[in-house]
Amino acid sequence: MDQDDDHKHRNEVTLREVSAAVGLGMSTISRVLRNHGSFSQATRDRVMKAVEELGYVPNRIAGTLASSGSNLVGIVIPSLHNIVFPDLLSGAAVTLDPIGFQTVIAVTDYDLDQEQKVIQSMLAWRPAAFLVAGLEHTPRTRAMLKNSGVRIAELLDTDGEGIDIVVGFSQREAGAVSGRHLVERGYRRIGYVGPQFACDPRARKRFAGFSEVLAEAGASVVETELIGRTSSTEAGRAALERMLARTPDLDAVYFSNDDFAVGGLFHCFANGISVPSQLAIMGFNGLDIGRFAPQPLTTLRTPRTEIGEIGARMVMEPGGAKVVDVPFELVRGATT
């Protein structure tokens, strides 16, 4: 029918219209709008008035094409359902908002092929910079990123080779610190609950550091439960239940994140298992939910907001490749 002809030539107000209305050249209007170059105060007022009246909205697509430089920053994260990533975004926003940069967020669902796809389509918008969670990428992703010439920061993890800027902490070391804590407190028969390793390379690294420390101390990871996609209370609760059914004499369980750990804690409450005397529980991330549980959870507080903020800052600043280590902190609660 005819719903299509507004598709073509919307009666969009363009610079030309504003220019005609004010009786000044397009370049002048453009300078005023960007507050760049020189013009008189009188001109400025007239332009602003016309812009207001006509409801002119600058077209950044045209602007960017002409000036080759967008105000877009691509952010690539595996999920929004793990609080870590919204926190990362908030941190980045602290840096980016005041300087007028806009974030374009893409979610990969912990899938490197999906990551490649979203990065490719973001690249088509020629972002000024990229923030990407993690160091693991397909070779093709890495190549695209390198060739693009776009500044890129990889966040959260420092165990590995980065493309340009890397901001995070050693996941391996975080796992090791957790393991050391449990060992020092005398736990020996320890279980582990975490996501499928294929899904989350950072969890895998933590587990590696963790089990290595245990081995050195003559303890060991007696039981392992690997959970599919979700980062949920349910999964943690069910995992602990299954694990205890198989091996009732565990004395501690290390959960790959606080959501799982809280699920575990719930299982204990619901089944009269006393924590930590019968079973100790340790989480990871330092979430609010764990901190204010009836028994505060022992966990590792990760500096995710700072990582977002620092990553964004570094990617916007000139300067070469760098690695920044942002420290985490072990928080002893009442569950170990």
Add this chain to the structure above:
Amino acid sequence: MDQDDDHKHRNEVTLREVSAAVGLGMSTISRVLRNHGSFSQATRDRVMKAVEELGYVPNRIAGTLASSGSNLVGIVIPSLHNIVFPDLLSGAAVTLDPIGFQTVIAVTDYDLDQEQKVIQSMLAWRPAAFLVAGLEHTPRTRAMLKNSGVRIAELLDTDGEGIDIVVGFSQREAGAVSGRHLVERGYRRIGYVGPQFACDPRARKRFAGFSEVLAEAGASVVETELIGRTSSTEAGRAALERMLARTPDLDAVYFSNDDFAVGGLFHCFANGISVPSQLAIMGFNGLDIGRFAPQPLTTLRTPRTEIGEIGARMVMEPGGAKVVDVPFELVRGATT
């Protein structure tokens, strides 16, 4: 100097380069890449090969400018720290991803002026559509959105006048249903914990529906605790503690969301208050955390993922303004 020349002319591969390499006109390359119009299989192969070899990444900025139609969908939400909104995004992604649309997410922090700002700057990128949480906007926002001619869906709330498409449920009615549940189960001295009303208009509407039902039943909201920004366990826990200190003889508390409610539950566990015999607790949203708590939380499961999905679908389809009501469901747990 010449430091300018890499700024200006990155050695970007453009259609022209590909065209030269293949020995075909630019239009042909363009058609192949968009799989639009006709070309021979041989041509397609040659083009794809050259694209691969040169590492050509199409420039959508130019493409969009030329064709006036972007593949961007703007999504505006108040926060990422309340699971409701990531769920909304996931729902929208279900619709949008397969048809090749890219989401640009902006967060307003429950601030309508901020919302206006982000919508204005998104508009500069001429998105194909907008999804916005809530019906409350500044007059200016509403005007911009209307004049833009961009298709827009307002999500989550149907109590009020929408701009174009509205997908959600009646927040008022949700509050009323919750109130009715508590009244029917015999609770009379009831407290309410929720965010500052100024922050969250949807919570305000629920509260209105809730307290109206109570009033009709001769019960009433005896105590109210309003919480600042966060949607956190801590806030809920502290609020309940303060509330009970003032008014120990409450028999039920309605929390504006499950995060608060879980905080409340934690307070009860930690202080030996037995739920629901001493104090009943009701939440809102149907989060995983509440469902798998030691005592499953009574709550109202909200269809946020579906709302995102339906909203996105409607905004992409032709057709006039519509309101879609997506039903919620009361889930009776063990806390009332």
Add this chain to the structure above:
DNA sequence: CCACTATTTGGCAGCGCTGCCAAAAATTAC
């Protein structure tokens, strides 16, 4: 009052791509 320097303005090319239409090549019909 004029030469001379700041300040403000306008014109034009072109960013990289797509839509349109016409030209060329391949295919079919007679």
Add this chain to the structure above:
DNA sequence: GTAATTTTTGGCAGCGCTGCCAAATAGTGG
């Protein structure tokens, strides 16, 4: 074989803006 199609390809204008430079205007000093 040629005429009539159909399929494939190329050329060109222009999307709305910005960068560059030249033109106009205002301001200064002698």
